[in-house]
Amino acid sequence: MISFPICKINLGLNILAKRKDGFHEINSLMYPVPVKDVLEIVPAEKFNFRSAGLPIPGDHSTNIVVQAYELLKKEFNLDPVSIYLYKNIPMGGGLGGGSANGAEALLLLNKIFVLNLSTDDLQKRAAILGSDCAFFIKSTPQISKGRGELLCDFNLDLSGKFLLLVNDGTHISTAEAYQGISPTTPKHNLENVLSQPIRTWKDDLINDFEYPMLEKYQQLKGIKNELYILGAEYAAMTGSGSTMFGLFSKPPEMENTFDFKNGFVKLIEL
Known part of the structure; x- marks a missing residue:
């Protein structure tokens, strides 16, 4: 069985408090974006994991897809599977590609082994894997609170807008951010800001990671400024970085505005 995990952007990200468990209380709107990895899981005689595309650091045993399998295997005594993951979504860019892979693995395993886990059941298990994972069980616009696992549907439709993602290859770990x-x-209530027209978001829709990271990585500040020069209605960093994005009412005329040896530039109609 094959699927295509997508990524997300954060529209606003407020860091509210440090928790006793070491995590932080946040408030953010996560919005699904159709940039995709490829994940295939099939029954096998023995467990096997392979990956291609962008290189994934670390041992395969620490990959979140393998962790998803091990989580359900322990609970349901699953038979072995063969897993193939093709990475297209860059890591360390704030797009949640790893979290999406983990959530998609839970969804596929639920289907393959007919576990009959509900959306709520899957979200609870996804939250064990990572703070953003639960969002990708539904992959719809959702307000994310707690450490990221408390989700509430939010009526925001960006259909017809153009999203420009710009990643210059800078890697920012969550710990660093x-x-x-x-x-x-x-200063402003996130939900109230999001209910206003996009053109009003520039000063009030804030990602708290953005200021310190853009001061440290000045090239990212330059990318954000360029997005506004190109005509973005709103531009920001997503998640803990380093991907910058701009929302446009029409496709921007970029020519060779962004030219990186590493990273990527993607224009998507939402």
Whole structure:
């Protein structure tokens, strides 16, 4: 069985408080974006994991897809499977590609082995794998709270808008991003800001990771400025970085505006 895990952008990301468990309380809107990896899982005589595309650091045993299998295997005594993952979504870019892979593995295994787990059941198990994983069980616009696992549907439709993703290859780990954060109460209510026209978001829809990371990586600040020069209605960093994005009412005329040896530039109609 084969599927195509997608990624996400964060529209606003407020870091509210440090928790006793070491995580942080957040508030963010996660919006699904159709940039895709490829994940195939089939029954096999013995367990096997292979990957291609973008190189994945670390041992395969630590890959979130393998962890998803091990989680359900322990609970349901699953038979062996062969897993193939093709990575297209860059890592360390704030797009949630790894989390999407883990969630998609749970969805596929639920179908393959007819586990009959509900959406709620799958979200609870996805939250064990990672803070963003639960979002990708449904992959619809959702307000994310708690450490990212408390989700609520939100009526936001960006259909017809053009999304420009720009990643210059800079890798920012979640740990690095949090080092520059001082939790605080936001000046504006996220849900209220998101209910206003996109053109009003520039000053009020804030990703708390953005200021310290753009000060540290000045090239990212330059990308954001360029997105506005190109005519973006709103531009920001997604997640803990380093992917910058712009929302446009029509396709921007980029020519050779962004030219990186590593990273990527993708224009998507939502």
